[in-house]
Amino acid sequence: MSPAMQPDDPGAEQPFVFHLIELRDRLIRMSIAIFVVFLALFPFANEIYTFVAAPLMAQLPEGNTMIATQVAAPFLTPFKLALIAAVFLSMPFLLYQFWGFVAPGLYKHEKRLATPLLISSIILFYVGVAFAYFVVFPLIFAFLSASTPDGVAMMTDISAYLDFVLALFFAFGIAFEIPIATILLVAAGITTPAALASKRPYVIVGAFVVGMLLTPPDVISQTLLAVPMWLLFELGIVFSKVLVRKRANDTDEDPDPDVSGSAPSRAPSAPNGPVGGSTMGRVTPRPETREVGRDLDPHFDDPGRWQPLSESEMEAELDLIEADEILDAPRHSEPNATQATQTEIPSGATEINSVEEKIRRANRLRDLGSTFAARTVLYEVLEEGDADQRRVARNILNQLDEA
Numbered sequence: 001m002s003p004a005m006q007p008d009d010p011g012a013e014q015p016f017v018f019h020l021i022e023l024r025d026r027l028i029r030m031s032i033a034i035f036v037v038f039l040a041l042f043p044f045a046n047e048i049y050t051f052v053a054a055p056l057m058a059q060l061p062e063g064n065t066m067i068a069t070q071v072a073a074p075f076l077t078p079f080k081l082a083l084i085a086a087v088f089l090s091m092p093f094l095l096y097q098f099w100g101f102v103a104p105g106l107y108k109h110e111k112r113l114a115t116p117l118l119i120s121s122i123i124l125f126y127v128g129v130a131f132a133y134f135v136v137f138p139l140i141f142a143f144l145s146a147s148t149p150d151g152v153a154m155m156t157d158i159s160a161y162l163d164f165v166l167a168l169f170f171a172f173g174i175a176f177e178i179p180i181a182t183i184l185l186v187a188a189g190i191t192t193p194a195a196l197a198s199k200r201p202y203v204i205v206g207a208f209v210v211g212m213l214l215t216p217p218d219v220i221s222q223t224l225l226a227v228p229m230w231l232l233f234e235l236g237i238v239f240s241k242v243l244v245r246k247r248a249n250d251t252d253e254d255p256d257p258d259v260s261g262s263a264p265s266r267a268p269s270a271p272n273g274p275v276g277g278s279t280m281g282r283v284t285p286r287p288e289t290r291e292v293g294r295d296l297d298p299h300f301d302d303p304g305r306w307q308p309l310s311e312s313e314m315e316a317e318l319d320l321i322e323a324d325e326i327l328d329a330p331r332h333s334e335p336n337a338t339q340a341t342q343t344e345i346p347s348g349a350t351e352i353n354s355v356e357e358k359i360r361r362a363n364r365l366r367d368l369g370s371t372f373a374a375r376t377v378l379y380e381v382l383e384e385g386d387a388d389q390r391r392v393a394r395n396i397l398n399q400l401d402e403a
Contacts, residue, residue, distance in 0.1 A: 026097045033093050038086035045078035048085055049158070052165060055137035059145040060154060067155045077158045084166065088129075092122055113187055121180045128176030129169045131228065136168065140221045147218075171214040175229045182236025186243060193240040196233075203233050355385040359392055371400055 041048065050057075053066060060066075068074050087094075099118060103111060148154045185191050207229040208222060215221035358377050365374035374396070381393040 023101060026101050030090075030094050030097050033090045034083075034086050037090050038083055041082045041085055041089075042079070045082040049078045049081050049162075052081065052133075053158070053161060055133065056141045056156060056161060058138070059141040061145065061148075064153055064155055066158050066161065068159070069157050070159065073157070073159050077162055081162055091125075095122060117180055117183065121177055124176040124180065125173040128172040128174070131176070132168050132172035136172065136221060136224045137165070139224065140216060140218070143218050143220050144216065168215070172225065172228075175210075175225060176232060178229055178232040179236035179239060182233065183239055183243060186240040193237050193244060196237050196240070200233075204230050207233070355381055355389050358384075359389065359396075362393070362396060366396065366400065375400065 057066070068077070070076075095118060099114075103114075106114065145154060182196065186193060186196075204226075207226040210229065211222040211224075211226035215225050358381050362374045362377040362381070365371075365377065378393045378397055382390050385393065
């Protein structure tokens with residue numbers, strides 16, 4: 001195995017087997033943590049069940065108690081509750097282990113977003129469970145106790161009660177994660193805060209439908225779940241708008257760095273003419289990318305925004321600049337050098353005919369694919385050259401016409 005593939009090299013891409021080994025180690029740690037917490041809670045399993053059953057016991061008619069209809073229920077039900085409580089209390093450590101396994105594969109900006117979302121999701125889940133226990137349970141059990149028919153003794157089985165409260169704990173804990181889900185949808189680019197706000201009527205109806213399915217068949221419990229879900233949805237929209245605004249500010253204040261790490265300078269705009277109107281960057285986006293760019297960047301249509309050229313566009317711009325220099329050369333030459341340019345060369349060499357040089361330059365421009373610049377130079381040859389040179393220029397122009 002090469003040194004780059006060693007598992008102790010943090011910069012190397014690890015083989016799949018090492019990921020499996022790391023996952024196994026983290027699962028073992030999670031299991032040990034749950035087991036240790038369970039051992040600490042098991043001696044108090046009956047007290048924990050009494051605490052969880054307190055909302056119902058407070059609403060039972062005088063003289064009524066809870067019952068156990070199965071032989072092993074007095075032992076297994078508190079045992080089950082202690083195990084679930086161990087998982088519940090160990091959740092921060094379990095999510096920390098999960099985060100430690102996933103984090104190395106995330107980018108830096110993803111880690112910055114995932115860390116607060118992970119912490120807030122744990123807190124919101126606990127808040128949802130506490131809301132169900134302290135607010136929802138007393139109202140639900142009061143309603144159920146008051147609606148008990150005459151001649152019927154309300155004596156709930158302890159196993160059925162545990163299943164009922166765990167379902168509500170899970171329902172309210174997940175319902176309080178709605179802001180996190182909303183922010184993740186906006187951060188992933190799947191939707192926008194405006195699109196979510198436009199779906200508000202459907203969300204309200206959906207919240208009441210979910211409340212009807214997850215709670216007992218009474219209006220109070222349904223409303224107590226639906227209304228918080230709607231309010232949390234509105235809270236998620238608010239935080240999503242803050243996230244979008246922060247991203248826009250970061251885009252304005254921190255432009256993409258170049259290779260050296262410094263922000264690229266904006267190229268000044270210049271009118272686009274046939275020759276001499278080139279710039280080394282586009283100020284206006286191309287039509288075929290305008291709509292996509294506007295969706296990705298709210299400042300896409302900013303007239304001061306610099307757009308880099310592609311390689312083919314850059315070559316064409318350089319050819320136009322070269323042709324521009326050719327046209328400007330006679331203007332900056334001396335008055336008596338309008339027909340030919342004198343070039344100093346090493347001793348013993350002869351003078352170079354400027355017209356012949358223009359023909360060679362036109363051939364190079366033609367080979368580079370810059371037809372317009374080549375034609376411009378050949379037109380000068382037709383004006384300045386002799387009969388042979390004009391014949392060569394016409395031949396090249398014919399070749400350009402046929403290409």
